[in-house]
Amino acid sequence: MQTNLRGPSTEVTIAPDQPTVMIGERINPTGRKAFSAELQAGDLSRIAPDAQAQADAGAQVLDVNVGAAGVDEVALLPEAIQLVQDTVDLPVCIDSANPDALAAGLAVCKGKALINSVNGELDRLQAVLPLVAEFGAAVIALCMDDSGIPATPDERVTVAENILAAAREAGISPEDILFDPLVMTIGSDHRAGLVTLETARLLRERLGCNLTAGASNVSHGMPQRDLLNVVNLTLLISAGVNAPICNPLKNGLAVRAVNLMLGRDEWGMEYITAYRATPK
Numbered sequence: 001m002q003t004n005l006r007g008p009s010t011e012v013t014i015a016p017d018q019p020t021v022m023i024g025e026r027i028n029p030t031g032r033k034a035f036s037a038e039l040q041a042g043d044l045s046r047i048a049p050d051a052q053a054q055a056d057a058g059a060q061v062l063d064v065n066v067g068a069a070g071v072d073e074v075a076l077l078p079e080a081i082q083l084v085q086d087t088v089d090l091p092v093c094i095d096s097a098n099p100d101a102l103a104a105g106l107a108v109c110k111g112k113a114l115i116n117s118v119n120g121e122l123d124r125l126q127a128v129l130p131l132v133a134e135f136g137a138a139v140i141a142l143c144m145d146d147s148g149i150p151a152t153p154d155e156r157v158t159v160a161e162n163i164l165a166a167a168r169e170a171g172i173s174p175e176d177i178l179f180d181p182l183v184m185t186i187g188s189d190h191r192a193g194l195v196t197l198e199t200a201r202l203l204r205e206r207l208g209c210n211l212t213a214g215a216s217n218v219s220h221g222m223p224q225r226d227l228l229n230v231v232n233l234t235l236l237i238s239a240g241v242n243a244p245i246c247n248p249l250k251n252g253l254a255v256r257a258v259n260l261m262l263g264r265d266e267w268g269m270e271y272i273t274a275y276r277a278t279p280k
């Protein structure tokens with residue numbers, strides 16, 4: 001199964017036999033106090049350099065989230081997306097809980113975007129699936145619904161199957177959905193990683209769909225976050241997550257190393273090229 005996204009002129013393909021596609025996570029105010037304050041003041045000056053740095057480090061899609069407290073996302077998200085796509089020729093992953101902001105972002109974005117996200121809640125399905133169809137976008141589907149985040153892999157896959165059925169009815173094909181097995185903080189449940197990895201394996205096996213996941217969610221509140229993040233990212237890719245949301249500045253070379261180990265980098269050329277480009 002092949003998911004295609006497009007930027008202003010580039011095309012990005014997500015497929016199981018292809019090298020992992022990194023979705024750059026950094027344009028997001030979560031945990032970034034200075035960026036949050038800037039967004040609250042309507043200052044978007046950090047976005048262009050952040051976009052460029054992530055693209056240089058190998059991100060092929062950029063997540064754009066401007067959801068700091070008190071920010072008018074309907075006004076700011078389209079501005080941020082335009083800034084990103086004026087800086088780098090990449091598809092965007094439009095990350096907002098507000099459907100009006102998603103629509104405003106989709107209206108200005110060039111190419112074929114990824115919407116982040118829908119889940120199994122009826123309200124959310126009804127608000128987001130029509131946008132996916134109308135704009136010819138792709139969408140991330142979180143394996144959770146009105147009852148919250150299921151505790152077991154089987155239940156998460158059931159939620160995914162329900163979303164798949166609702167999407168089909170809305171005229172959206174499985175290629176245009178990236179399922180997210182949901183990465184939780186390991187500090188609050190030491191078996192959370194296991195559930196996510198097993199969910200990823202089952203989603204690939206039963207639905208054959210492409211997968212994303214927020215790899216860096218795992219480490220909040222733990223020491224050596226960078227270590228946990230890269231280990232989690234490696235395991236996720238190995239379990240079938242082929243378009244992880246991650247920090248390419250810290251994980252770029254590791255992702256190339258995983259591609260090489262999984263036979264997705266002929267002669268190690270991508271790995272060697274990325275190594276040579278890494279500041280020593």
Ligand code: THG
Nearest residue numbers: 025028030031032116117140180213214216217245
């Ligand atoms: N699934 C989907 N989308 C998502 C997530 C997911 N979007 C948001 C998030 N989870 C993934 N993005 C991030 C972005 C940043 C961090 C973690 C996940 C992060 N930031 C540091 C912090 O909070 O301390 C700060 C980083 C910095 O200072 O640069 O950890 O799961 N579909």
